[in-house]
Amino acid sequence: MVSLLKRSLAIISILIIGYWLAQGLAGVPFGQDKMLVGHYYLQHVKEQTGAVNAVTAIVVNYRGFDTLGEVTVLFIASTGVGALLWRKKRERTAKTEGSVVLTTGVELLFPFIVMFGSYIFIHGHLTPGGGFPGGATIATAFLLLYMAFISYEIPHRLFENLEGIAGMSYVLVGLIGLAIGGYFLFDWIWQTWHWGTSNLGRLFSGGFIPVIYTIIGIKVGTELSGIVDNMLKEEVGE
Amino acid sequence: MNGQYASLLIALPLISAFFVPLIKGLGRKAVMGYLVLITAIQTGIAGWVFSEVYSTGKPIIVMAGGWKPPVGINLYIGHFAALFVLIVAIVSFFMAIFSYKAVTVEPIDKYAMLFLLLMLGATGMIATGDIFNLFVFMEITSITAYALTAYNKTGEAAEASMKYIVLGGIGSSFFLIGVALIYGATGTLNMGHIAQLAGTMNATAAQVGLALVIFGLAVEAELFPLNAWAPDAYQAAPHPITAMFSAFVVKAGLYAMARLIYILQNANGWSDILKLVIALATLTVVVAEFSALRQRDVKRMIAYSSISQVGMIAFALALGTQAGISAGVFHMVNHAIVKALLFLTVGYVGITLGGTKIENFAGLGKRMPLTALTLTIGSLAAVGIPLFNIFWSKVRILLAGVEAGYSWSVALILGASVVEAVYYLRLIHTMWFVGNGERIRENFAIGVIAIFLAALIVVIGIYPNDLWTLVQKAGQDIFNVANYISHVPLMGVGS
Numbered sequence: 001m002v003s004l005l006k007r008s009l010a011i012i013s014i015l016i017i018g019y020w021l022a023q024g025l026a027g028v029p030f031g032q033d034k035m036l037v038g039h040y041y042l043q044h045v046k047e048q049t050g051a052v053n054a055v056t057a058i059v060v061n062y063r064g065f066d067t068l069g070e071v072t073v074l075f076i077a078s079t080g081v082g083a084l085l086w087r088k089k090r091e092r093t094a095k096t097e098g099s100v101v102l103t104t105g106v107e108l109l110f111p112f113i114v115m116f117g118s119y120i121f122i123h124g125h126l127t128p129g130g131g132f133p134g135g136a137t138i139a140t141a142f143l144l145l146y147m148a149f150i151s152y153e154i155p156h157r158l159f160e161n162l163e164g165i166a167g168m169s170y171v172l173v174g175l176i177g178l179a180i181g182g183y184f185l186f187d188w189i190w191q192t193w194h195w196g197t198s199n200l201g202r203l204f205s206g207g208f209i210p211v212i213y214t215i216i217g218i219k220v221g222t223e224l225s226g227i228v229d230n231m232l233k234e235e236v237g238e
Numbered sequence: 239m240n241g242q243y244a245s246l247l248i249a250l251p252l253i254s255a256f257f258v259p260l261i262k263g264l265g266r267k268a269v270m271g272y273l274v275l276i277t278a279i280q281t282g283i284a285g286w287v288f289s290e291v292y293s294t295g296k297p298i299i300v301m302a303g304g305w306k307p308p309v310g311i312n313l314y315i316g317h318f319a320a321l322f323v324l325i326v327a328i329v330s331f332f333m334a335i336f337s338y339k340a341v342t343v344e345p346i347d348k349y350a351m352l353f354l355l356l357m358l359g360a361t362g363m364i365a366t367g368d369i370f371n372l373f374v375f376m377e378i379t380s381i382t383a384y385a386l387t388a389y390n391k392t393g394e395a396a397e398a399s400m401k402y403i404v405l406g407g408i409g410s411s412f413f414l415i416g417v418a419l420i421y422g423a424t425g426t427l428n429m430g431h432i433a434q435l436a437g438t439m440n441a442t443a444a445q446v447g448l449a450l451v452i453f454g455l456a457v458e459a460e461l462f463p464l465n466a467w468a469p470d471a472y473q474a475a476p477h478p479i480t481a482m483f484s485a486f487v488v489k490a491g492l493y494a495m496a497r498l499i500y501i502l503q504n505a506n507g508w509s510d511i512l513k514l515v516i517a518l519a520t521l522t523v524v525v526a527e528f529s530a531l532r533q534r535d536v537k538r539m540i541a542y543s544s545i546s547q548v549g550m551i552a553f554a555l556a557l558g559t560q561a562g563i564s565a566g567v568f569h570m571v572n573h574a575i576v577k578a579l580l581f582l583t584v585g586y587v588g589i590t591l592g593g594t595k596i597e598n599f600a601g602l603g604k605r606m607p608l609t610a611l612t613l614t615i616g617s618l619a620a621v622g623i624p625l626f627n628i629f630w631s632k633v634r635i636l637l638a639g640v641e642a643g644y645s646w647s648v649a650l651i652l653g654a655s656v657v658e659a660v661y662y663l664r665l666i667h668t669m670w671f672v673g674n675g676e677r678i679r680e681n682f683a684i685g686v687i688a689i690f691l692a693a694l695i696v697v698i699g700i701y702p703n704d705l706w707t708l709v710q711k712a713g714q715d716i717f718n719v720a721n722y723i724s725h726v727p728l729m730g731v732g733s
Binding site: 020021023024025026027028034035036037038039041061062063065066068070072075076077082083084160161163164168171172174175177181182183184185186187191 | 426442
């Protein structure tokens with residue numbers, strides 16, 4: 001039980017911090033135009049990247065370096081979970097199978113969810129979404145399988161290798177950019193080959209954004225599934 | 239050669255970490271050998287970048303994606319970053335060799351990946367020229383650090399990692415709020431561009447934003463109220479990882495803090511923030527030294543000592559003068575060498591004799607003379623005895639402190655240094671004059687690394703001037719913001 005004194009002290013200090021933050025925020029008036037770099041993105045996104053979706057163009061192309069970092073953060077999370085939960089022998093120890101409605105429902109839904117997830121990451125340069133939501137959607141499909149069936153397991157070797165290969169391909173695409181365009185993560189498909197420039201707004205456009213989002217989608221999907229798998233297993237005796 | 243190839247500093251550890259799952263079937267030896275190989279290549283690239291930057295005198299600007307800042311993200315590898323990227327790579331290389339012997343806990347492939355990504359995160363934090371990118375690299379560094387702290391899977395390690403995660407998570411969210419505020423007030427994320435616009439920022443917004451950012455970085459940089467995780471994490475982490483934490487992870491945090499403070503030096507209310515950091519840093523030194531005095535575990539004792547030295551660096555970096563920053567950078571380099579040596583030798587004793595309790599160190603001079611000798615050199619250097627490297631940087635920091643008018647903190651720091659001498663001399667006494675024991679064969683590779691680092695300490699101690707001119711250039715890199723801005727090829731968006 002937290003004492004009254006402790007609680008009121010906490011509330012008072014939070015109020016002070018809140019007031020202080022509000023003072024700082026008052027220095028950034030809402031609605032005032034502060035978009036220095038933002039305007040540049042909005043005005044040049046189509047001709048420079050070929051993407052209709054400005055957010056994905058910024059995330060993958062203009063500030064692609066950050067996305068590479070975020071992909072790495074996710075990779076670290078899954079590696080870290082794997083390292084900390086590692087035991088010689090681990091198995092699923094779930095006891096109750098899902099009801100018939102649940103198992104049949106999951107079986108039917110599974111391909112649709114995977115298909116929709118792939119749709120999201122393939123169309124990253126055209127519609128809202130991209131690699132991260134697409135990958136998370138695919139991982140949801142595997143989570144459903146885990147919850148409906150007591151003995152289901154993802155194909156581990158395949159998923160682990162796929163995860164590694166997808167990560168390497170992202171860096172490789174960047175390195176090809178370094179070789180062709182002279183800059184790491186340079187969009188060589190759009191800016192050097194001009195591939196798809198007459199096709200703006202259609203599926204086969206957007207430079208390397210769809211390529212990278214496919215890689216990210218695969219990577220995120222396998223990674224989150226791997227985390228779920230690791231968390232659901234328990235150590236069993238020899 | 240094209241300067242853009244410096245982006246390999248980021249690309250190589252990344253692609254190699256992603257490659258590890260594909261070779262994990264080859265067994266422990268192969269994975270460890272791979273780790274040594276990659277860190278060796280990284281050292282080669284860092285060496286090339288270092289010689290390039292110091293021979294031309296110009297920073298290498300890597301523009302990711304070919305976009306000019308502030309539209310794209312740039313890496314700014316100036317004198318400071320070139321020096322520290324090299325230190326990061328060399329220390330990682332040494333610790334990869336040490337890991338052969340020190341890390342036997344499975345799964346070794348995951349260890350190798352996390353090890354490489356820790357090196358990547360620190361490299362990125364030091365090299366980046368964009369504040370959001372700094373946040374991303376900080377996350378890479380700290381999340382690998384959480385996982386590696388708990389890697390030994392003992393209860394103690396789990397607890398240490400838990401503390402670190404909670405504090406680090408709060409810290410990075412504050413950092414992110416600070417970044418959002420600075421972005422809201424200036425409309426840009428590029429450090430050079432922010433430095434240009436700093437004068438036009440609203441005073442309160444700048445002050446709150448900078449304070450939040452410093453608060454967030456202080457967790458990584460181990461400043462006083464936010465460093466409670468550090469001694470536990472240092473003690474519980476695998477020995478090579480502890481050395482990496484102390485040698486460069488904390489330095490990356492300190493550097494990021496100094497860089498952000500100085501790019502906003504034109505903002506109103508800037509000097510109040512400096513005073514805050516000075517107070518925190520002084521408290522860090524005093525509290526950590528007195529805590530170290532009470533420790534019975536040598537690794538924990540050195541962890542506290544490391545925190546106190548870090549406080550001293552933060553003090554120097556926040557003085558706001560050229561002399562202070564150069565002295566701070568000088569101390570960063572010296573501290574990296576000394577603490578890498580100390581954690582290497584202490585860790586080696588820990589794995590050979592089973593634990594780092596002070597009792598295990600009795601009679602070490604007779605059982606493992608080489609390790610004991612290098613450990614003694616490291617301890618003497620840490621105390622700051624003349625003819626060892628830290629003497630010079632400590633003197634410079636204290637002089638710069640007096641010059642900048644902070645005599646009270648200099649007096650406190652000097653007082654705390656006396657305490658430091660007490661516990662290091664106690665350790666040396668225990669090693670050489672207490673107990674007896676059989677001679678134990680010492681590992682060749684670890685011995686070579688230890689001797690190399692010890693020799694470096696003595697050489698710098700006797701000839702400090704070469705390194706001093708080097709770190710003065712590196713300090714200039716942080717202090718002279720006008721020069722920094724002029725090197726960033728800003729494309730003049732919206733102005």
